Each structure stands twice: as structure tokens, then as C-alpha cells.
Amino acid sequence: MQKKGYVTTFQSISGKSTVELGRTLGFSVGALKGGYDLFALTSPVSIDEFDWRDRTRYSAGWHADPTIKFGTNPSTVWLVQRRDELRAALGKLNNYDERATDAAIMRILTVELGKLNVRSGPGRIVKVEPRQLPTGYPDSPYRDIPQWELKVLKDFQPI
Numbered sequence: 001m002q003k004k005g006y007v008t009t010f011q012s013i014s015g016k017s018t019v020e021l022g023r024t025l026g027f028s029v030g031a032l033k034g035g036y037d038l039f040a041l042t043s044p045v046s047i048d049e050f051d052w053r054d055r056t057r058y059s060a061g062w063h064a065d066p067t068i069k070f071g072t073n074p075s076t077v078w079l080v081q082r083r084d085e086l087r088a089a090l091g092k093l094n095n096y097d098e099r100a101t102d103a104a105i106m107r108i109l110t111v112e113l114g115k116l117n118v119r120s121g122p123g124r125i126v127k128v129e130p131r132q133l134p135t136g137y138p139d140s141p142y143r144d145i146p147q148w149e150l151k152v153l154k155d156f157q158p159i
Contacts, residue, residue, distance in 0.1 A: 002153035003127055006053070007041060009115070011122035012145045021128065024142040026056050031134035039156035041125040045116045049154075052112050053147040054082040056140035116148055127156060 006025075013021055022032040087105060094100035118124050125148075 001039075001156055001158075003039060003129075003156050004150045004153050005127065006147055006149050007116075007125050007127045008145055008147055009118075009122065010040075010124045010126045013038075013126065013128060014122070022130075022134075024056070024140055024145055025128055026137050026140040027130060027134045028136040028138065031130050031132070034130070034132040036131060037129045038159045039127045039129065040119075040159050041116075041127065041150075041154055042119065042157050043155035045113065045150065045154065047106075047109060047113050049150060049152045050113070050116060051149040051151060052083055052109060053149055056142060056145040056147055112148065115146065126159065 008025065013024060016024055018032045018036070021036070022029070083105075086108070087101060090104045091098075091101045094104065115123065116125055
């Protein structure tokens with residue numbers, strides 16, 4: 001069957017209770033009480049078919065950044081994607097040389113792509129699908145769980 005959306009590694013979810021699994025992945029409280037289905041990715045992923053979303057400390061890769069000032073309300077806290085923060089940091093390190101920054105980002109994404117193409121063992125890529133729609137996606141208290149978003153349909157098999 002084909003699916004897209006968020007995936008992680010098997011080792012990140014293995015052995016967890018339903019409650020702990022929901023918290024680990026950043027699902028709202030009780031989101032898995034109706035159960036969930038687990039799928040293993042079976043088809044290859046290419047560099048343009050995913051978005052790196054960093055770790056679950058940032059729900060869907062978003063990070064509140066109080067240093068961003070925009071608009072008329074000074075108390076507004078803006079959100080930024082981790083990939084954009086990475087680009088800004090690498091740009092500064094590379095003296096704002098766009099080619100060098102793009103090359104550095106490509107090196108990081110190539111490493112991430114390698115992880116996404118693991119099909120066996122604890123590092124294999126899996127998708128957890130709640131049987132009922134979660135009401136929210138808070139930042140996970142388990143802050144170091146890798147997350148990627150597949151932008152195109154890929155083949156999965158039930159585990």
C-alpha cells in the first residue's frame with residue numbers, strides 16, 4: 001500500500017506502550033487509545049521526495065524563535081522551520097556564500113537520505129498511523145526521535 005507523511009525509525013518506537021508511543025511521536029494525549037497501525041517503508045526514497053523535520057523536540061520541524069521580530073505586536077512569537085535555522089547558521093559559517101551553504105545543506109540531506117533508505121534492522125523506517133485522528137501534535141517530551149516527512153506516495157507493508 002502507498003502512503004506519505006511522517007516517518008521515523010523502528011528503534012525509536014520499539015517496546016513502547018501505547019501511551020508512551022503517542023507521547024514519543026508528539027501525538028495529542030489519548031490519540032492512540034483507539035489503536036494504531038504500523039507500516040515499514042519498502043520503496044526507495046530520493047533526495048527530492050522528503051523534507052527533513054529534525055527531531056521530535058520540534059513538532060513537524062517547527063521551532064518557536066523569540067528572536068524573530070516582525071509586525072506590530074512585540075509579544076508575538078514567530079515559528080521557524082529547523083531547516084531554515086540550519087540554512088541561516090550555515091550561511092553565517094560560510095560567510096553568506098550561497099553555493100557553499102547549499103553544498104553544506106546537501107551534505108546533511110544526503111546523510112538523512114541514507115537513513116531514510118534503511119530497510120532492515122532497528123534503523124528501518126516505519127510509519128505509525130493512529131486509527132483515530134489526533135486532536136493535536138505537541139512537541140514530544142522525548143526530544144531526540146528522528147522525523148522526516150515523505151512528500152510523495154511510497155510503498156509500505158504492514159508490520
